[in-house]
Amino acid sequence: MTKQTYERPFIQKLNTGTMNKFGTRTEYTPVTQIDGVPVKKIIEEYGSPCFVISEKTIRKTYKDALRAFKTRYPKVQFAWSYKTNYLNSVCNIFHQEGSWAEVVSIFEYEKALNNGVPGNKIIFNGPEKSRADLQKAVENESLIHIDHFDELYELTDLMKNIDKKARVAIRVNMDTGVYPIWDRFGFNYENGQAWNAINKIMSQEKLDLVGLHCHIGTYMLSANAYSIAAWKLCDLASHIRNKWSKTLQYIDLGGGFCSANTLKGSYLQGADIIPTMDDYAEAITSTVLNFGFKANELPTIILETGRALIDDAGWLLGSVVATKRLSDGRRATILDFGVNLLFTSFWYNHKISPAQEFSFHSEEMVLYGPLCMNIDVIRENISLPLLNKNDHVVVHRVGAYNMTQWMQFIHMRPKIVLIDMEGKTHVVREHETFETMNRYEKNPAHLKEFSI
Amino acid sequence: MDKKKITVAVTGLNNIDSPGPGIPVIRALKESRYFEVRIIGLSYETLEPGLYMHDLVDKSYQIPMPSAGTATLYERLAYIQDKEHIDVLIPNFDAELYNFIKLSDKLKYELGIKTFLPTLEQFEERHKSVLYEFGEKNEVKVPFSKMLFNVTEINDLKNEFTYPLVVKGKYYDASIAATPEQAVNYFYKISAKWGLPIIIQEFVSGNEVNVTAIGDGKGSCIGAVPMRKLYITDKGKAWAGISLGDEQLIEITNRVIGNSKWKGGCELEFIKTKEGEYYLLEMNPRFPAWVYLSVGCGQNHPESLVKLALEESVEPFQNYQTGKMFVRYSYDQIVDIEEFEKISTQGEL
Amino acid sequence: MEINKNIAISDSGFIFNPTSGDSFSTNHIGMKVIHFLKEGQTPDHIITSITEEFDVEAQVVEKDLQDFFQMLENYQLIISHG
Structure with missing residues (x-):
């Protein structure tokens, strides 16, 4: 005779504190x-x-996200956020799917190179890039996203000795109606700092301003904030177009899209309250499309979303x-x-x-x-x-x-x-x-x- | 005329001293001249008094707390629907509405359970923190308000506000501050409890008047009954109230419901100043616990809501009786422990 | 160790203590253990009975019972002597 399955004896007082889900008849779906x-x-x-890690989930999540943007906008490029998960195998799944690399340190930069990502498809973000790091990025024709004036001056100085142009963008911080504002990174939009930085870059022959970048926060529950961010970047791009007749190649909206995890202190489940990829895509693409760019001058939209692409996998x-x-x-x-x-x-x-x-x-x-x-x-x-x-x-x-x-x-x-x-x-x-x-x-x- | 037989599920059976609207809604439906209603009670706790009111509630089920999420709620409702064939579901708690609104299409098309709820946009735009914008959009006065994320911002309030002013939490709590020092105190006290932002609101003095109303989602206000509280419990709940004949208030209500295309039941809380101006203080996205007064005055709002949910045509009410009062009372039910055992162990009664 | 003889336990695992007014719910094994206690069985006997019927080591049951008895005592369902 086979013996019955054992469960340890259990007793609980009824109606003390909060109820569990439904009476005592709670069903838990085990993950076997x-x-x-x-x-x-x-x-x-x-x-x-x-x-x-599920390769299947990564590829599916990526394809769904790409579809959400591509069906709404002609020029979309994802760049894999290395800091979110820089296992080589994970990075390479994203690269196989077509992602560029987005790195925030020379360690991550070297990882991307080592994975075989072409230098000109690496975006170098972050507040800390040494002179040597910058030099390497310039030589590899990587996209350098300048974070502060000290970095801009360092790069300008460095370029005196290099017979090449550096491809740069600036990171812009701004008020998108979501607080606190992440104003510790990049140049502020509202107080004119960003415009000031753009003017300085445009005055430098060896700096080629190719795009604008922002990253407005993390776990953003409001898709509308991205619409505001996109508008502000477009506004800067059109000012650049008007003043110097220069058309930027891209605007980079960074990351910050939510995954379905539930934040501590949230009463409702994360999965129920987060915007969908379609919500984010609609907010961003409709803003850029309606801004008034000429069809042949539409910037590429770059996205550095990390969490939303890998958490579930x-x-x-x-x-x-x-x-x-x-x-x-x-x-x-x-x-x-x-x-x-x-x-x-x-x-x-x-x-x-x-x-x-x-x-x-x-x-x-x-x-x-x-x-x-x-x-x-x-x-x-x-x-x-x-x-x-x-x-x-x-x-x-x-x-x-x-x-x-x-x-x-x-x-x-x-x-x-x-x-x-x-x-x-x-x-x-x-x-x-x-x-x-x-x-x-x-x-x-x-x-x-x-x-x- | 034969009454139409339907099954309606109702939450908010907590008919306690700070009552949920469930039992009043059920009473209204039981008195419908149009429907013969079988009531399915949905409860969160095992001691919600409505569970044991068998003359009003035909069968009850426990449902998961809103924090468990929509997937768990849907699973439970699918189980219940398998046994009960619910035609219409009326949720009555603020905290659960978000989930029910999210699920409403799925409930309708997959389970055949109809609801009549505001859209997610409507639900969001009448939140306390954005009520001022809501007022501007819908042409109703709302005390000027501002969100604060940092206590240092209190210094600058003097440019936009005069003291006293009201310091409010995101969800609950409100205190009147007479000085910036008091405002700072309340800021800390309330934000510790409900988080940020803190809402600073212009202080408006006058009489509080409330309206229970229902909108058809297409810009018509189907019914509205204004009430003034006559007797208030220590929790600020009305224990007695009287229906008012106030045409201006009805007009404002029609405008708010009409402009916002409000869908479903709601409660509007106003302050009427000495000068006779009305300020909207809050809009609750469901019937109030005193909704049964509307039946007493000749407008059965819950019945209208069920008709709307069933996509039947509903004409707006033209009038109601003024000077009708409600006087609440509490009542000790006698319950056998077997009943408590059943709901506690099986989640059904 | 003695179980409070007045307590009523139903087939659904619902326990009611008329002396204190408290009610509880328990699982299948919990019900078995309480029945054994009502019959006046010793912990050693209970462990043997459970290991005969269920696929479990005596040492696991011993640890679980210790915790279970502690809960019964906290809930004032058993009176332990000494």
Whole structure:
């Protein structure tokens, strides 16, 4: 006789505090597979925790986004935001789809070159570019997006010794009705700073102003803000056209589109309140189309959206280390991944699903990571089935920023596995080992030995 | 005439001392001369009094909290619809409306559940933070207001406002500040609770008058009944009120509903100044808890809403009785624990 | 350890304590455990019964029961002596 499946005994007081979803009959849809590959098998083969990336999801999300813009506007170019996820395999999926590279440091710049991106299809953003970085970008004919006057002067000075023209744009910050304004990057539109910078660039023979750039914020819940931003960039472009008869090649609206993750403090679910890619596309393209450019002078629209293109394609698989009861009676579950791997849990209430079937009972719990640090909390409060030690869980939408902002703190970083279009798995980044960390350390001779 | 048999689902069964509009809406529908209504109650909590009012509510189901999102809500409604064949659904809570509006097409075309709700644009444009623009657009006076994102902006208020002024939270809370120092205090206090922005509003003194109304979404105001609160609980809710014969107020209401092409029920809150001017303070995107007064005055607004949802033709009401009063009371129901057990463990009653 | 004999437990897992007025819900195993307690079974016996019927190690049940008894005690459903 086969024995029945065990579930730990559970009791909860009724009508104290808030109700769970519907009575006690909560249904949780377990996530048992990703792109057809069982979660259990991935963990068996690659260990727990483990990041998983779906190539299928990346390509589909990208194609949908491109379609949203291309059906509305003739000239659209995406540039993959390296900082969002700069795994070579991820970058190359985007490059295969036609994306340029958008980088914000010389490290990312070299990564893009190394991936085979032609220099003239790399956009170099960010507030920190050294003289050597700028020189390299000029030589490779990359697009340099100038962030401040010091950089502009540095570049002007550098160009004295280079027999070439630098292709540049400026980053513009502005009031789009969304606050706080990101005025720490770029030149301000409203107070004339941007126009001033443009005048300085236009007076320099060796600086070729080819475009204008802005990046108005992150997780932008208002598509209309992009319409305002596009209008302001178009306004500058038309002033340039009027004063110098120069037609800009592009306007770059940056990124900031939302993914469907739910921000902490948001009452409603992220998926329900964010604008769709079509909303963003409509806001931007209709503004540019209606601005009054001649048909042959329409600028290319460049987009550097990162989060919205990659978040859905990433999962983090993990396991329950222990369950315990806190002194106030709350249930606590300790997982084998924490804020060291899931940096975004500082600002998202990540959706987390069990990876195996459970009964309909659920309990409120706090989810902790494995770090011996009080800040290591993945969810302050979540209702999940009666998890046991060694059960698996799946965190949704972790593709953006986690695989770049993760830290080697207390624990080593785990493997990243890519599921390709055919459902085959590939390790795209190996897990770190003791040796990974130890090899960079140098121990002075007098500190080599001790006896305790 | 045989009454038309229909099934209507209603939320807001929390008929407590700060009541939801569910039970008043149900009473209005039960008294319809046109429909014979079977009522499906939808509740969030197991002790919402309406759950246990079996003469008004025929069957009840728990539904997920709005914060669970539309996907979970849809799944639950699909389960309920499988058993109940709901014709029309009337949500009655501010917090749940966003989700129901988002789902309204899906409910209609996939489940056959009809709603009659404002569009998302209408829902958004009457929010407190943008009400001033709403007023300008729809030709109704709204106290001048401004959003603040930083406490230092209070210094500059003297250029645009005179003290006292009202400091309001994004969702709830309002305090009257007589000095900039008080304004700073309230700014901190309210923003700690409801976040930013803080809304600064011109202080308008006078009598508060409210209107319950319904628009057909095409620019007609189907009905409107104004009321003045006579007796207020410590939570600021009307415990008794009286219908007013105020043509100017009806005219303003017609204009707001007409210009905004408001779709569905709503409550308009006004201040009437000593000079006889009306200022719109708030527009709630659903019926108020005192909507049953409209029935008492000869305008059955919930019935009209159901007709509109069923795409039947509805003529605007021409008049209503003034001087009708409502006096609320509370009532202790006796309930067997088996009933509480059923709703608690099965989510159905 | 003694369970409060007055408590009523229904097939749906609904528990009502008439002494305190509190009500609770429990799952299938929770119901079993409470029935065992009502019959006056010892924790050791309960562990054996559960491992015979369910696919689980005794040591897991022991840990889970410890937590469950703690909750029952917090909810004043059992009186533990000493």
